Amino acid sequence: MxxxxxxxxxxxxxxxxxxxxxxxxxxxxxxxxxxxxxxxxxxxxxxxxxxxxxxxxxxxxxxxxxxxxxxxxxxxxxxxxxxxxxxxxxxxxxxxxxxxxxxxxxxxxxxxxxxxxxxxxxxxxxxxxxxxxxxxxxxxxxxxxxxxxxxxxxxxxxxxxxxxxxxxxxxxAVGSDIAPQVKVTSTQKVTGQVPLSEAELVVSGGRGLKGPENWGMVEDLAGLIGAATACSRAVADAHWRPHHEHVGQTGGSIAPNLYLAIGISGAIQHLAGVNRSKVIVVINKDPEAPFFKAADYGIVGDAFEVVPKLIDAVKQFKGVA
Amino acid sequence: MKILVCISKTPDTTAKIAFADNNTKFAQDGVQWIINPYDEWYALVRAIELKEKDPSTIIHLLNVGGADTEPIIRKALALGGDEAIRVNTEVSDSYYIAAQIAAIAKEGYDLVLTGKETIDYNGSSIGGMVSELLDINYVSLATKLELNGSTVTLNREIEGGEETCEAPLPLVVSCQKGMAEQRIPNMKGIMGARTKPLKVVEPIAADILTSIVSFELPPAKAGVKLISPDNPGELVKLLHEEAKVI
Structure with a gap:
């Protein structure tokens, strides 16, 4: 065998x-x-x-x-x-x-x-x-x-x-002698970032973040723990973030060790893309957000207050000032 | 240009997932059926866009399924497409289905489009199998498709981005987000769909390479552990010590 x-x-x-x-x-x-x-x-x-x-x-x-x-x-x-x-x-x-x-x-x-x-x-x-x-x-x-x-x-x-x-x-070993017919002409790659499909840790943002200008804290948090960034469908459709970051039923499907969702309510279509994540953390100001039912850890609170505090706590944990 | 768009019937994205007959069958009671979103929003709508640019384009829709699929085939025809073909079988093995599609596709289609996967079996296999059966090229997970004569320019997903590639016709492409935007059928489309041809053909003989033994539901979550918004340090500690993910 x-x-x-x-x-x-x-x-x-x-x-x-x-x-x-x-x-x-x-x-x-x-x-x-x-x-x-x-x-x-x-x-x-x-x-x-x-x-x-x-x-x-x-x-x-x-x-x-x-x-x-x-x-x-x-x-x-x-x-x-x-x-x-x-x-x-x-x-x-x-x-x-x-x-x-x-x-x-x-x-x-x-x-x-x-x-x-x-x-x-x-x-x-x-x-x-x-x-x-x-x-x-x-x-x-x-x-x-x-x-x-x-x-x-x-x-x-x-x-x-x-x-x-x-x-x-x-x-x-030798391959076949036929010539390739599908030819790559250019590559558009985001460098210096963990590719979402291979990422063990993912930090994701939703409509609760109100606009693309507020993604700095998502990127900061992701950068600190070495995570890739992702987003909900609403965010990709509004062009706040590129399409390849969209996870959910009609976007990408991922199974990281940690999925940390900020300002995402957790509609069933979003869950379909992330429900195989090993640990799910949800930060949302609405305690009724359906995502809490699928989460392992949750913080009910305003992302704009919680996330900066979380970043400080991670910095302390990592020993960076 | 002749395009074959493969469409599949799947449970609605919000359908309750449960199983019957000792967990060997999907429980269909009360389930709403839709066109697989990847087939509809990306493959079909892109084909329609190509026809809008070049009205001489012919679009045929193809479904491999039982008679109960006809309402969703009509719904797809309401969006666009000239006619539809249904291969009359309910077998769900990917190879068997691909063999049915290949038997139709070899009758002179330039482009065969599928969604990147179905939202029920998540196999992501049909397009690749059809291309191998026809011994033609296959570009998977495409986010963009443009025709330039007998060459197709595509974008496809790679780890951490996309790449642009060129491939000759005939070609099989699996389509995903970015390719096109979802459309809603209009009244004219819905009325027109009723009289478009829907041809039913019997399946060809083909092997079945896999079979489903049983289904199971994932273990239920233990329930969320809530942490005070004033103490995110507690979350960091739990993620490190208890969940061991950071």
Missing amino acids: SVLIFADAADGQIKKSSLEAITYGVDLAQKIGATASALVLGKVTDDLSALGKYGINKVYHIADEKYNQLDARLYTKAIASVVSTSGTQVLILCNNLTGKSVAPRLSVALKAGLVTGASGLPDTSNGFVVKKAVFSGKAYANIKIPTATKIIAISPNSYKTVAGEGKAEVIA
Whole structure:
């Protein structure tokens, strides 16, 4: 038996979400008595033998630069060929932006049952059953994969990375000779900030903050604890904040360790995007705000008074004056 | 330009989520059904915008579902689109559904649009599967789409931002926020939708690669712990010592 983890990279480095997928794959391999290998596409600056720290024996590396841009069709051919030649039974990906693009294609190419957004190791006591969040985090489904080859795309930030000692053997592999057809012409990236999709901590603001000019304290608080910033739909629709910060039913869906919501009432559509957060803190002046029902900790009070005090308290905790 | 827009029926965003038959089926009693918001607001509305720019564009809507889906198909037709096709099956496996869509899509469509995921199964799989079945390109999680002859210029989400890319037709695109703005159908659209063709076809034979064993609800929250607004230091302490998140 063999488990293969596809680990994608950005800017030459393996993404944090893919390191989580690696740990997941290694734990799964141990559970079913298999070996765990990884596959990396494109030129990277990371030392790939260091993936041995996470329990990987072999890293297949297709170092062709054409894989440094995402072309789902090209990625699929390359990954599918390594799955076949390595005799992989279970392929693991992270259900991040790359995973969402290639996992479904691989399911077809390999005729392999796929579960996306998985949140724990499969139950192998009766077949191969994977749990995933459905109904936008309001429920879970247990899904059976009966096919010989199986694919699991795990939710970002749902599995903790564990690193130890070890060195993996890096094996150069070759991809297909077809040319990419999807060409990236420019990148618009917010630098110096934690990407929302990978963030462990998120500070979010809603209409209660009254206007974009009041976002300074949200950013200050986020900066202090190393969090990403997010916002409610009303805020994105009013163009107070960029669309990619919108979390909720029709925006992004996130599952950070901490979601701290300021001035957001917590409509059911907003909850759908954040209800998988491990800890939810709500600051709202309306004690009847529905968000308090979904929260772990709450402060009933005016954000403009509470947040500056909270910033001071965090500064004290962090030991910064 | 011929565009195929895939639409799915989902429970309303405020629907109560409960399960029946020993937690093996979604309890449909009293549930309001809507067009999956990502399919409607982003994929369909963007297709309509493209037709408004170039009236020779043909838009077909495609749903894979039972007869009870027809009201939401008519609602989609009220927003726009020339005609609709329903593949008559209630199977919910993504691969099976994608195979039905691919069988229709290969009949000469330039662009196949889907929402980024459905709000019930959250699979985010159909577009990718269709593209692989047709062996054509796929751009997922697109926030912008412009046509320039036989090339499509798109923006798609990347970690911490967006990137602009170009892809040739034919193409499958999954659409999300930014692509277009939600529209409300007008009276003319609603009246017109009644007479637009809605063709029903039987499914092709296709494999089923996964099956749902059971559903479960997340464990209930213990209840909120309230902290005095005068003492946010207590919150910091709890987040550090009790929740261990900072």
